[in-house]
Amino acid sequence: MCLIVTGWQAHPDYPLIVAANRDEFVNRPASPAHWWTDAPQLLAGRDLEAGGTWMGISRKGRFSALTNFRDPSQRTSGLPSRGALVRAALESGSGSRETLENIARSSAGYAGFNLLVSDGTRLGIHESTTGAVRLLAPGVYGLSNHVLDTEWPKLKRARDAFSAALHTLPDSEAFLTLLRDTTPVADHELPDTGISLEWERRLSTAFIDSPTYGTRCSTLLTVDRGGEACLTEWTWLPGGKQRSIVTHRFGIDASGGEQSPHP
Template identity: 55%
Template sequence: MCLIVAAWRAHPGYPLIVAANRDEHFPRPTAPAHWWPDTPEVFAGRDLVARGTWLGVTRCGRFAALTNYRDPRLRRADAPSRGLLVRECLESHRPADEALHGIAARSPEYAPFNLLAADANGFGIHESATATTRMLEPGIHALSNHLLGTPWPKLRQAKTRFEAALQAPEHEDDFLRLLRDDTPAADADLPETGVGMEWERLLSSVFVRAPGYGTRSSTLLRMRADDTVDFIEWSWDAAGQPAGEVRERFALA
């Protein structure tokens, strides 16, 4: 993932709501969200190269998602896929905080990342760039390719629109509009992450359009207080046009 906004215990009818965009190279083979045949309790999209995922949920209500930490100086071509960490977290039967701490002990083996994990009792994050693991307070949390809450323009914009959408969370169109916003930030507001000005511009919008790379899917996950889960995944082609849609509603085990 490259942008995640999550409301943790911030709405009485929805313990967790997540709106997220996955940015990736378009040639990389990917399966849309589905119940995994080899791990039947997991519902997630799947990277068909390394067999991991970027975001998923389980029948018992465990959630996990990951963003890369953008710093070209820290790239590691020999590192294992970070999507395997999301898979590990979803398949774990330990509490979310214990699962995060277990992964944190091995995070130096991977290129930098941020891993979010939640279960019925807690919502937490491991930021490998700072070797920090912590549980989060109820509220709205926004994450992109830096540390949690870093005030990049697209994060500020997405969080503001997410807060507005949270007033009527049953209306999915408000969340979809925020995830589809491809307005770039002004040059004066661009972060400096080491990728050059042209790419800073291309990556500065919530919905990314770039040569051979961009937002390939958008996800809306809503866990309800009545123990039902709504999962919607919209897929996009290289031109940013609709390429598929998955909808799943299930009761928590």
């Protein structure tokens, strides 16, 4: 993913809400969110080139999502796919902190990333570039291609829109609107992440569209107090045209896991 906004224990009826965009090269093959045949407990999209995923949830209510850390100076070929880390987090039997600490021990062997993990009772993050592992307090958080809650204009705008959209649940329209936002950012507000000004402009919007790289899918995930999860994923063609939409609803299996507590 390249944009994730998460509401953790921020709504009285929905302990976990995630709105996210996956940005990727348009020629990299991927499949929409589905239950994996080789891992039937996992609901996630799939990168058909490396086999991993960018975001998913398990039948037991484990959630994980990853963003890349943008630093062109640190590009190294031959490193393992970061998508495998999301799968590892979803299949882990440990709590959020222990899962993140285990992954952090080997994260130096990957290109930079940020990994969110929830075991259903706690939400945590590992930032590989800082080495930090921490659990998050209830609130609304934004994550893009830097560390958590970096004050990039698109992230601030998305976080504000997400907070305003909370009262509209279970309707998804306001969340899709924020994920489809193509409002440009003034040059003087652009971050400097080591890429050209032209690309800083292109990547400054929540929804990215260019001939070779852009937003490939948008996802809204909610988990309610009754233990029902709903994941809706929209996939996009170049030009921002909708390719497909899938919705999966299922009851979280609490027999081998834990459900989110009340705040």
